[in-house]
Amino acid sequence: MTNLVLNNIGFKYPDGTLALENLSLEIPQGQRVAIVGQNGAGKTTAVKLMNGLLKPTTGEVIVGEWNTTSKTTAQLSRKVGYVFQNPDDQIFHNEVIKEVRFGPKNMGFDPERIEEMTQWALELCGISQYAEENPYNLPYSMRKFVTIASVIAMDSDVIILDEPTAGQDKIGLEILGNLLKTLESMGKTVITITHDMEFVTDHFKRIIVMANRRIVADDQAIAIFYQEEILKESMLKPPAVAQMAALLNIPHAVLSKKELIEYIKSHHQSVEKV
Known part of the structure; x- marks a missing residue:
């Protein structure tokens, strides 16, 4: 079981900027969770602590049985996969299939499983027809799905999606919704950062609201979007x-x-x- 536990986390960037303080959170494996809040609330910093891209200044992050301070990001990627907000920060192969295949290959999967996971991820993300294309010849919305496919192909227990709805049309949103259901049915934890409140209410039962470097609410949509104090503090629109x-x-x-x-x-x- 890969439960995520953040115990009294604080994080300060090298320039002295305080991004998080006294943040505690637990996400059991298999949950589908949305993290919302305005820019600067600490959302991306929090999820980067979950996969080891950042290490806490104070407190501890526990991923399954691992303390992230004692593990590399490469080791943690076996448990936690992270899809960047900007796909251009993640793509580095000249063919879609090579990009998606890289993760499971790097994880040491046998050739049969590499091919199985690659084809499954391409199909789930609706990009099988673009397998031989250069990712940079695809529109932004499709490049987002290339990066999502490249992460889910690694079969990590936890998948973090940073702003997956950005640039997506109705079809893209439907693919994302189906993807979330499929991953949940497989027992995967899915954590999504998004500013799309319609997408949140349609697809997430648990919503974590962040503001001013801390969590201000952790509840169901119906208990959050009708609370004026929460909306005011987090500057969210229902x-x-x-x-x-x-x-x-x-x-x-x-x-x-x-x-x-x-x-x-x-x-x-x-x-x-x-």
Whole structure:
């Protein structure tokens, strides 16, 4: 089991910038978690501590049975895979299939498993048809899927996705949603940083809100997006459905499009009867 535990973490960058302080968090294996908050809240710093790209200034990060301070990033990548926000910071091969194949090959998988994981990741990310293409000939949204495929092909227990919805259209968002469900069904932990609140409410039961270098809320969407104090401190806007529900003066919390439509239909029918 690869549970993630951050115990009283603090992190300060070499220039003296304090990015995190007194942050504690536990994520059991198999959970699907969204981390949200404005830029500078400490989200990316927190997840980079989980895979060893950064080491805590104070406190400890435990990945499974490992303390990250005693392991290299390469060792930790066997347990925690991290997809960068900008795909151009991650891609370095001139063919998509080479990029995706590199991870499992570097992990020492046997040739049959390398091919199996590569093809599976390409298909899951909807980019099989681009296998022989140069990644830099693909649009930004597809390059994002190339980097996602290259990480999930390594079969790590924990997958971290940094802003995966950036630049995605409706089809891309559907692929991401299916990908999250598939990984969860395999017992993978999926941690996603995103500014897309609609994507959060559609796909995540547990939401961690960060502001001012700490966690200000850790709960379900319905308990977060209707709390003015949390939204104000984290400078988050509720998803469009919740904003519409507020404009319509719906007397209860609404986060799904289906529930909003049903309320409008029933209210319209009631008005017609009158």
